[in-house]
Amino acid sequence: MSVIHLLQAELELTGPGAVAAPEAHTVGSVLHPDLPLARDGWGKPYVPGTSLAGSLRQQAPKDRRRALFGDVFKDADANDRNGREATTAIASPVRVLGTRLTVPEPSSMRRLRTAVDRHRAAAKATTLHSRELLPPGTELTLWLRIDTETTTSPVVDEVIELLGRWRPRIGGGRTTGYGRAELITVRHRIIDLSTPDGLRHWLTVGGPGLVDDQAALVYERAQQAGGAPDEPYLFGRAxxxxxxxxxxxxxxxxxxxxxxxxxxxxxxxxxxxxxxxxxxxxxxxxxxxxxxxxxxxxxxxxxxxxxxxxxxxxxxxxxxxxxxxxxxxxxAASDGEPSQxxxxxxxxxxxxxxxxxxxxxxxxxxxxxxxxxxxxxxxxxxxxxxxxxxxxxxxxxxxxxxxxxxxxxxxxxxxxxxxxxxxxxxxxxxxxxxxxxxxxxxxxxxxxxxxxxxxxxxxxxxxxxxxxxxxxxxx
Ligand SMILES: [Zn+2]
Structure with missing residues (x-):
């Protein structure tokens, strides 16, 4: 593990984004939406790295998901002490270091939703809820780290290729048009710890500064015709x-x-x-x-x-x-346990x-x-x-x-x-x-x-x- 590869991906939301806070399932009020945005300790909107890692994993070919992003699964070949199938965990070689959001003004938008009463063809009572959204144009930076033995690695190339084809979808509400994003750039910084330069950089610089001007630009949106690939139209047209x-x-x-x-x-x-x-x-x-x-x-x-x-x-x-x-x-299920x-x-x-x-x-x-x-x-x-x-x-x-x-x-x-x-x-x-x-x-x-x-x-x-x-x- 003498070479550290850092990948910095910049994304832009092309539509509203819905990243609800986990504590959100409470009754809202005039001041607090029912589904507020996830926020960090300083009150700034925040997208958890796991949300993006999940989206990227989904995009990887099925047979490469476990190798690139790790997995937790029931192993049919291995048994635990009680003779049951053991749960095996494989660590992900691709590590998500963190994310950062740059939100344009206004810092969030709200949307109300309700359900339709099928008989009256009008809004159903008590189903109105509000949701706080990230506005389109919000920029999101994601940092990934991959450790290898050498400065060139097929895994790193594979991840860069995967990022280039990525249709990032962030947060919830995907089927109603939320969370659509586009990749703007990907930068690749190689830090070779066996060289004095690499070691100095690693030891003296921290955080986002690690991806400096020595990083190579390995993807740029402008080079791609027509932007990020989209899901196909159901009827072949709008x-x-x-x-x-x-x-x-x-x-x-x-x-x-x-x-x-x-x-x-x-x-x-x-x-x-x-x-x-x-x-x-x-x-x-x-x-x-x-x-x-x-x-x-x-x-x-x-x-x-x-x-x-x-x-x-x-x-x-x-x-x-x-x-x-x-x-x-x-x-609730019949035995009173919450449904799975x-x-x-x-x-x-x-x-x-x-x-x-x-x-x-x-x-x-x-x-x-x-x-x-x-x-x-x-x-x-x-x-x-x-x-x-x-x-x-x-x-x-x-x-x-x-x-x-x-x-x-x-x-x-x-x-x-x-x-x-x-x-x-x-x-x-x-x-x-x-x-x-x-x-x-x-x-x-x-x-x-x-x-x-x-x-x-x-x-x-x-x-x-x-x-x-x-x-x-x-x-
Ligand atoms: Zn049904």
Whole structure:
């Protein structure tokens, strides 16, 4: 171990990042979000090195993960004292030394989320929660250390190559577009402890200063055409829509006028101040519609993921598999022990959709007095809406998607383009209706026929016919 290789990787968040603090599962308040960012002892946002190591490990080929990043596993060949399979741990030759975040102003953003009531097609009570996010543009530095015998090492080259192909995803909320990042640079500093220079550098310099100007630049984003590789589009393209009338995706905040707060409910905006439909909204409405379609045609045993009795997602049906699922809060196994499963991440990845060329207006509403008729006192309210404008749905996937599910998703999108379902708040007041742009409309028309065929074909052989029993030969 006479040569130390230090790798310094700089990343930039291209979308909001959600790195929740482990102590976050408490009830939030106006001042404290339910899911605050992880912070260090000085109150600065912080990304644990393990979060990045996990992302990098995931990217490595399966047969190299154990060799590069170590593992803890049940060893079938070795037995412990009691004759059971022993747990073996292999240390990782790649060590994560630490991370550092550089957050642009404002230092964090907040996003509210809620669940959709499948019957009322409106937000479900008591499901609103807020999440604190790292803004896009946040820079993150990661330091890795690999010790070898010689100044050239295949392991170091392999890790550098791996970093170059890395699609870093940081923190949670990946399926709703959080945590997307790009690698900017990788620097490689070799410290050879058998030389006086190397030894002096190692002994006299500490911390980030160890990667100095003698480090070689082994990766630079500008050299790569088109930036970091992305997950493939599910339908091979982004789907384009325009707003038919107006749309309101609330941010949960009220507009400020100098000196006072108004009663105008604001729309959600991204870091560039564009109105935005967040990935979580797309995911919520499309999941609800896909569940509805599959249940209506009687395919599979599809669960109702949002239900009043808090039974939640089943974790076993096709929809849970593709959209992900969580254990409902407070679930306990029959023996009273807390459940061991925590859910699974979905395969569909929904990104935020900024709305282009829309105009933001304030609309006034008043509630009607059901007894006396006419406007009710004190019931005037106002909200911001986006009129006109267009937006694109970026739906990607990182796993195989069953044909039935793809078909149901096409029909759900056709329903969206027909105005059967809407996006955001006030859909019962005519808000949130979208229309497909010409290219998307043509594509939907063509795909719709195939989708109906797929569902019809699956219906006849669903559930799979049981193998005929030898005892019961039909007469
Ligand atoms: Zn399910």
């Amino acid at each position: 789907l384009e829509f325009r707003i038919s009338d107006a749309l309101h995706v609330g941010s949960g905040t009220f507009a400020e006028r100098p000196g006072r707060r108004t009663d105008i409910a604001q729309i959600l905006r991204d870091h560039e101040d564009s109105p935005v439909v967040p990935g979580s909204t797309w995911k919520g409405i499309l999941r609800a519609r896909v569940e509805f379609i599959l249940r209506s045609v009687g395919i599979g045993d599809v669960c109702v993921s949002v239900r009043d009795d808090a039974s939640g997602s089943c974790g076993a049906c096709v929809v849970c598999e593709a959209f992900g699922w969580t254990e409902p809060p407070g679930t 499963t925590v859910g699974a991440r979905g395969r569909f990845l929904f990104a935020d959709s900024p709305i282009r060329d829309g105009s933001v207006r304030v609309r006034n509403h008043v509630a009607i007095d059901r007894v006396f008729g006419g406007a009710r006192d004190q019931a005037l309210y106002a909200e911001e809406v986006v009129e006109d404008g267009h937006l694109a749905l970026h739906l990607r996937h990182d796993g195989a998607v069953p044909d039935v599910l793809r078909a149901a998703l096409v029909l759900a999108l056709a329903d969206l383009a027909d105005g059967t379902i809407g996006v955001g708040g006030g859909t019962t007041r005519g808000y949130g209706t979208l229309a497909a742009q010409p290219a998307t409309s043509d594509w939907l028309t063509a795909e719709r026929a195939t989708a109906l065929q797929t569902l019809r074909a699956s219906r006849s052989d669903w559930p799979p016919a049981p193998a005929p029993s030898t005892e019961e030969v039909p007469a």
